[in-house]
Amino acid sequence: MSNFIRFLQTLDYMRLVVGICILVDGYPLIFFFRETLKLAPGSTAFTAIALAAGLVLMIPFTVLRRLYRPNLTMFWMGVGFLLLCIFYMFVYNGVPGFKEYDKDMIYFAYIFIFLFLLINIPNDVIRVFIPVVILFTLVSNLALVYSLMTNPSWAIGQRATITLGDGDDGSGNPHAFARNAFMGVIACVIWTVRPQTGFIFRLLALFSAVFNVAILVLTQTRSSIVALILALMFFMFFNVRPAQIRSTVRGLFKPVPIITIIVGIVGLMFFFRRYYDAYAILYGYVIGFVERNMENIYALLGMKVKGTQATLDASAANRSVSALFFSNVLVGHLHMLILGFGYKFLYLDVPIMEALTNMGVLGFILFGGLNIMILYHSVRIMRTNPNPLNTFLAYFYMLVLVQLFTNGRPNEIAFWFPLALMIRFMGVEHLFPAYLSDRPALIDSEQFEVVPTTQAT
Template sequence: MNGLIRFIQTLDYMRIVLGICIVVDGYPLIFFFRETLRLAPGSTAFTAAALAGGLVMMIPFTIFRRLYRPNVPMLWMSVAFLLLCIFYMYVYMGDPGFKDYTKDMIYYAYIFIFLFLLINVPNDIIRVFIPVVILFTLISNLGLVYSLLTNPTWAIGQRATITLGDSDDGSGNPHAFSRNAFMGIIACAMWALRPQTNILFRLLAIFSGILSLAILVLTQTRSSILSLAIAVALFMFYHVRPAQVRSAIRGIFRPVPIITIFLGFVGILFFFRRYAVVYEVLFGYVSAFAEKNLENVYALLGLKAKGVAYKASLDASAANRSISATFFSNVLVGHIYMLVLGFGYKFLYLDIPIMEALTNQGILGFILFAGVNGIVLYNSVRIIRTNPNPLSTFLAYFYMLILVTLFTNGRPYEISFWFPLALMVRFIGVEHLFPAYLSDKPAPTPTDEYIVVPNGQAT
């Protein structure tokens, strides 16, 4: 009977986590159903309904009866910043042509509802969170693959995305798919390296992780690739010791590893000789990605990229951020007093959220927005070092993507920022409040300095 009750509870927790995934990472699946399956092409109402469905799925049976403590300083700073944005929208508008009051208020309502529901969500979702994320990101990735294979306008070399609306030029939002891939890589790596993971689920995690990595490469989003590099560097710094590296190097120069490496190398060569098109695709994506980024470097340095007659130029996104930086420097030189209150709500799209929070919402907006992110960053680094539980560890690595996008993409009031930040407000920095059985800390083992005493008996 107890086993049946636990099974039903597990299914209920999985329902809640699925709702969270739809809200935080639902766009890839929404675009798949909306555009690829043609259920509602170009419909924002369909997107809003799908996100609302995710919120409904999150509602626990204990709603209003049991609340859980979030990170209180982060909660109040987040609420204050969002209320400040709403106040600016109605009182201090920076864009005189702005008319999307209803649309933006719906976004803010979704954020506040999500925050409230998270405070009602039980801590026990921690034990099913990572498996649900792996399955959700895998299905989303497979949906993208199906969309690319059935899209006659997409060709090898283009960024992997689902075409939105009736456009035939491959337009879409690759950042949504790169975020999904990034989440998949982090979740799969955590579960594949977890000693308790079942062998079948470990193989599924490895397969899903490889697919997510391939999708990340195909989307060609620099922010996600940089975020993954930062996440890997932090993992190596905190969890790979010099002694482990030396031991691994010594272990390589043994007969079995040498033979395995040799056979693997021969197998890869044979595979690429048999399927040369795969090598050409991978080489093409890597070279195109490197060329595009080197072009931006050449342009920033004022160098020539292709001979004396051709001067390198920035791509659209890099050029926009360069213009934003120039605008901000001009404000600092001649109009610094405007930063006290800011230029007003959505005065200018800078494509650098942390800078836009200061420029449009003034010093108070910058302190609140930067403060929330500063607290998350501090706790994320601590969590990466200690690995207290699967959910907190996942969010800590996931924040590396949010951290990079603070300086590279979006606006400070977008739901793409605030849905993940709301999740971190609920679960980051409060690990000490979780039950012990949700912790990833291994049980103490007998050593020369510490002896485990069963049943509280003295030694």
């Protein structure tokens, strides 16, 4: 009977994590149902309903009866920045004739509801978080592949994405699919190297990681590639030591690892022989990606490519213009940065810079300070690996960190759903029950697990 109850609890925790995934990483599946299956092409209402469904799935049976303590410093900094954005929107708006009050307030409402529900979600979701993320990202990747295969207007060489609404052929949001693939890679690697993972599940996670890397290459998003390289560097720095290398090499000569390696090599050889075109496509994407980025470097250096002057691509050129605008502000209008130019005054495509330019010094301190704290906890977590969820969030933040300087706006839900998840779980690992930790604390932490609603844990 106790095993059956535990099984039901596991299913309930999985429901909660699916709700979280819909909010943090739901756009690939939303675009699939909206555009590929033609349920509601170009409908923002469909997107809002799908996100609302994710919020409903996140409601635990103990809602309002058990609260869990987030990182309070990060919590108040995040809430402070969001409230400042709302205040600026109504009092100090930088867009003449601004008419999107209702839409933006809906976005802010979703963020606040998401953060509130996270505080109600039990810490035990840590047990099922990584497997659910692996399955969720895998399904999203398969939906993308199906969409590409059934889209007659998509051609090899275009970025892997789902065409939105009545957009041009190949248009869409590849960053959403790149984020999904990045999350899948991180989750699969964590589950693969975790000692408690069984052989079959480790093998499946390994192949799923390779699939995610392939999707990441097809999306051709620089921010995700850079974030993956950064995450790999941190992983190698904190987890690879000479003694570990020797231990790993000795472990490779045991029966199970040898069988795994042989099966993996044979599987890859068979795959590439059977689907050589897939290998050629990936190779072409990698070469094209390198050539485009090298041309940006040549353009910055004023060099020529094949006898003609190298030019920046559209996104790099936009950030170049943003940097020029910001430098002009520093030189001639420095006083404007005290209060900023107003809510959404200018889209700089560099969120951390826009937080200062549009929201002033206070907005920059709140938004920048929050991210500095998350970065601090991320590095600490990478070093200690306290539990799978926190380790996943630490490496996932590498993508958020890169995007702080490359794309988006500081008030977008694409930023704040991951940030809210990190506010809830980062820096409070000592409050989790010991059985959730891969490295149990020396003190009994169960006393911090749950309290009635008159207190927060």
